[in-house]
Amino acid sequence: MNSSQHYDAIVIGAGPAGLTAGIYLSRAKLKTLIVNEGTVGGQLVLTHEIANYPGVESINGYQLAMIMKKQALTFGCDIKSNISITRLDLDGELKSLVLSDGHIYTAHSIVLTPGGRPRTLGVPGEDKFKGRGVSYCATCDGDFFTGKEIVVVWGGNSALEEAVSLTRYAGKVTIVHQFDHFQAFEYAVEEARNNPKIHYIMESEIKNFYGDERIESVDIKNLKTGKTLNFKTEGVFVFIGYVPNTEFLKNILTLNSWGEIEVAADMSTQIKGVYAAGDSIAKRYRQVTTAVGDGTIAALAASHYIHELKSKHKQILTV
């Protein structure tokens, strides 16, 4: 075995949970590698302002992620980002993974923190019109829709809050939601209800996007009557929640019906030496602070496991 490719622990994912696990593991003098498929920081970098992270009055998500990354690197953690895992073997005491660049890495313990990503509608035309009318970020693209009529999909907190913020630009915002009531907190519902620019099409879903260079209309199906309406619009903002990035674990771990990883209180999974933390685990609240807390627990539990494993091997050698 090439020793340079062996680590005490490998963390899969570099959002707040993964970076925290990396900080704790490497600070505990454990040789640690963080492997990340996307941008370091995960969904944290998608947040413009974080005002409720204790000890920091207000910070941009990107800046906070870069501080966490720097902390992990300072403690000696290695980070490989924008790379995918082509093979993962979690069985036995020596876990291994193969990356898309062909490199093989082994470790005693794995901490899974793959996070999540915005859910897409998955209807015809959505991908074609991404950046040409379909958007997942109001603050990024809102000003392209100044004076225009747009649609916001879903009725959760993000959807209603973003719908209100989009009224600063758009002439009219129509919320399309599949239920007859909203899932958002009462304050968000009230703020949206009090905004004269916001209109509603309830118990309905978007079924198709149409246009040439950009979106011109969408098909909206009423789920109660089954009737489809072709609705003229120039923009559709989609805020329908997140999906965990756990597809690569499907045949390795048992996931719940939402694709989330089930963990015990110490963040251990059903496989010995494998821990999970952050937005990909089954839990109710998903915040930067909860991800950081989960990552800490997972790292401490993994450290304990690695030390026990090492001392067991030492004892066998001395007997």
Next chain:
Amino acid sequence: MLYTNLKHIETADEHAKIISENENVMVICGRMGPMCIPVYDIAEELEKEYKHVKFYDMEFDNPGAYVIRSLPEVRGFMGIPFTVYYKSGKVVKATSSIQTREQVKAILDKEFAVPVIA
């Protein structure tokens, strides 16, 4: 101000000079937002691999960025970043909004050739 490790283009003149002096250029025109940051990050990573391509970013709200915002190839774009690929000073491809590493690599390979690993 873009807080990236890419080289920044600050003016329209600088943009013109860069695309005229370099055969293969990729310019990401955006803000420090959630759809843009992943594209900068991918470009930073690929910069080491695609040595025959020059990677730059340009702030979307910089007055000089009109050179990108007014390109005919970005007409209809309604999502940042606007990523523009130039070959010998001419636009060969432009994309709107967030892109994956695979999407960016596919364009670089098609338009500027696959990097040769010695």
